[in-house]
Amino acid sequence: xxxxILRNVCRFVWIKYTKDLTRKxxxxxxxxxxxxxxxxxxxxxxxxxxxxxxxEEFWGQPKGLYICFFTEMWERFSFYGMKAxxxxxxxxxxxxGDTPAYQLLGAxxxxxxxxxxxxxxxxxxxxxxxxAVIAGAVLLCLGHFGxxxxxxxxxxxxxxxxxxxxxxxxxxxxxxxxxxxxxxxxPNISTIVGKLYPQNDPRRDGGFTIFYAGINIGALFASLIxxxxxxxxxxxxxxxxxxxxxxxxxxxxxxxxKYLHGHAEPRKPELLTEKVLxxxxxxxxxxxxxxxxxxxxxxxxxxxxxxxxxxxxMSVVLVGWFVWFVSVKCTRVERQQMISLVMLILMVLVxxxxxxxxYGSWVAFTDRLLTKDLFTISNVxxxxxxxxxxxxxxxxxxxxxMALRLASHDKLRQGEYLIGAVALMxxxxxxxxxxxxxxxxxxxxxxxxxFIVAFSPLFxxxxxxxxxxxxxxxxxxxxAIGLLFAGLAFLPMAYAAHLAGLNGVASVWxxxxxxxxxxxxxxxxxxxxxxxxxxxxxxxxxxxMMGAWFLATAYSEVxxxxxxxxTSMDVAEGETLDVAVAATIYGDMFMMMxxxxxxxxxxxxxxxxxxxxxxxxxx
Numbered sequence: 001x002x003x004x005i006l007r008n009v010c011r012f013v014w015i016k017y018t019k020d021l022t023r024k025x026x027x028x029x030x031x032x033x034x035x036x037x038x039x040x041x042x043x044x045x046x047x048x049x050x051x052x053x054x055x056e057e058f059w060g061q062p063k064g065l066y067i068c069f070f071t072e073m074w075e076r077f078s079f080y081g082m083k084a085x086x087x088x089x090x091x092x093x094x095x096x097g098d099t100p101a102y103q104l105l106g107a108x109x110x111x112x113x114x115x116x117x118x119x120x121x122x123x124x125x126x127x128x129x130x131x132a133v134i135a136g137a138v139l140l141c142l143g144h145f146g147x148x149x150x151x152x153x154x155x156x157x158x159x160x161x162x163x164x165x166x167x168x169x170x171x172x173x174x175x176x177x178x179x180x181x182x183x184x185x186x187p188n189i190s191t192i193v194g195k196l197y198p199q200n201d202p203r204r205d206g207g208f209t210i211f212y213a214g215i216n217i218g219a220l221f222a223s224l225i226x227x228x229x230x231x232x233x234x235x236x237x238x239x240x241x242x243x244x245x246x247x248x249x250x251x252x253x254x255x256x257x258k259y260l261h262g263h264a265e266p267r268k269p270e271l272l273t274e275k276v277l278x279x280x281x282x283x284x285x286x287x288x289x290x291x292x293x294x295x296x297x298x299x300x301x302x303x304x305x306x307x308x309x310x311x312x313x314m315s316v317v318l319v320g321w322f323v324w325f326v327s328v329k330c331t332r333v334e335r336q337q338m339i340s341l342v343m344l345i346l347m348v349l350v351x352x353x354x355x356x357x358x359y360g361s362w363v364a365f366t367d368r369l370l371t372k373d374l375f376t377i378s379n380v381x382x383x384x385x386x387x388x389x390x391x392x393x394x395x396x397x398x399x400x401x402m403a404l405r406l407a408s409h410d411k412l413r414q415g416e417y418l419i420g421a422v423a424l425m426x427x428x429x430x431x432x433x434x435x436x437x438x439x440x441x442x443x444x445x446x447x448x449x450x451f452i453v454a455f456s457p458l459f460x461x462x463x464x465x466x467x468x469x470x471x472x473x474x475x476x477x478x479x480a481i482g483l484l485f486a487g488l489a490f491l492p493m494a495y496a497a498h499l500a501g502l503n504g505v506a507s508v509w510x511x512x513x514x515x516x517x518x519x520x521x522x523x524x525x526x527x528x529x530x531x532x533x534x535x536x537x538x539x540x541x542x543x544x545m546m547g548a549w550f551l552a553t554a555y556s557e558v559x560x561x562x563x564x565x566x567t568s569m570d571v572a573e574g575e576t577l578d579v580a581v582a583a584t585i586y587g588d589m590f591m592m593m594x595x596x597x598x599x600x601x602x603x604x605x606x607x608x609x610x611x612x613x614x615x616x617x618x619x
Contacts, residue, residue: 179294375436569585
């Protein structure tokens with residue numbers, strides 16, 4: 001029964017994903033956190049569904065691409081902006097203590113990576129991508145604006161923490177709205193991009209490259225703006241900025257719907273008007289059911305053990321089914337391919353368990369034991385200043401809409417100048433904010449997206465260059481390399497902890513080095529993508545294995561939180577943090593993560609011949 005439900009929930013992935021999902025590696029290279037589910041166009045769709053509109057181009061790409069670009073950019077801006085603040089907000093404002101804060105962070109991350117499967121299914125079967133994206137954006141706006149409601153700050157009274165329970169309920173409900181919103185929007189916006197192109201259109205690769213660049217632009221500026229505003233001016237300003245960003249994304253999407261040319265509409269619109277729940281038709285029943293689902297998630301967020309418990313149960317069921325299936329139902333080749341796939345899934349699970357420390361233990365360590373300023377010139381004034389990047393980022397959607405309109409009136413050159421001017425403003429503002437604005441622990445999480453953007457051109461060139469010479473690493477080879485870099489990234493952090501124990505504080509540049517190494521790992525492992533599932537699974541169970549992939553991704557969030565709990569430390573009332581003790585705790589944990597990465601990488605390197613043999617020629 002459980003497997004049948006999982007099969008139905010995940011079936012849309014097999015329908016929508018093409019088997020060459022990562023044939024061009026830079027599709028994943030330009031996507032921040034590539035384990036998020038990305039739905040692709042079905043290459044068997046009819047010509048009518050893929051009708052080409054030659055007069056609707058900008059820079060050689062469909063205008064609808066740029067509508068999706070800015071919608072996704074703002075969604076990622078709001079998501080990562082909130083995530084940069086979440087742990088710090090819990091421990092500093094609501095005084096959760098490290099352990100419950102890590103537990104909530106893990107439960108939230110796990111749910112975020114699980115819900116897009118359901119959102120994609122609803123859109124694929126009935127709702128259509130346009131309506132799903134709008135529904136998701138509305139939920140996200142409500143959730144982020146709800147996060148901006150702080151209520152009364154928690155305080156210690158006679159040794160007991162007194163919290164504003166009403167504000168906490170709004171906080172939990174806002175998290176549930178965000179999770180539901182991501183579930184609707186994230187898997188469907190990329191599908192719309194695929195639908196903008198005719199079959200076999202050579203522009204498709206470039207289009208997805210541009211689209212995924214929007215993900216990292218959103219992630220890059222999210223921390224610089226939301227993280228900084230939240231810690232400097234007040235939490236509500238950081239969360240509110242994330243909400244405003246998502247609202248801008250919704251406005252862009254609603255304004256630019258004409259450029260989608262109906263490609264994002266439901267397959268059978270008549271199904272949405274059928275009465276299925278008393279007077280309610282199917283469309284409104286879906287919306288009502290979504291609110292009910294948000295209510296369920298609201299309760300789960302307050303009992304975080306239920307999330308990890310559900311994952312444990314599902315994992316046991318999947319493992320039992322897998323052993324039975326490969327033993328009874330598979331041929332020798334199929335069995336070996338399925339086992340190779342599980343090995344790849346486990347490698348990616350370990351990688352993202354290490355990677356997700358960036359929003360947990362790394363943030364806490366940075367806040368407590370690292371300097372914050374990247375350049376000493378940012379110490380010129382102690383007065384809080386507004387990030388300049390707010391201005392070009394806020395006007396960029398309006399500038400793009402104007403540029404698209406100009407292109408429609410044969411004024412393409414003017415539109416290009418407009419976009420170029422905004423891009424130049426954005427670059428100047430970024431350099432200024434990075435150099436002259438005093439960074440915070442939350443704002444420094446921008447380094448992850450920064451190094452992805454910086455290193456992506458290198459990897460975009462590197463993989464094809466190696467492939468031409470027969471040196472391009474296989475999927476297990478890239479997984480092993482990614483794990484190696486992930487483990488090595490914790491060495492600078494461990495040394496920074498050692499220095500902090502001696503001097504009371506360590507330089508932020510150790511964090512910069514750690515991020516640079518970690519992102520080399522992400523760019524190495526990211527081409528694995530979801531193609532491994534579609535290539536190595538037995539066709540009859542590919543949806544179940546896709547569910548296993550998503551479960552592993554969600555599991556990595558929960559495991560990352562569990563490891564983060566090892567660094568938990570709560571300072572008693574009237575006392576200050578013992579820096580030497582804290583540095584030892586963080587240093588020990590970072591060395592543990594280093595050895596986990598190194599041992600996992602060594603094991604992965606040893607298993608490369610076995611996994612490759614089991615793949616039976618799959619590249």
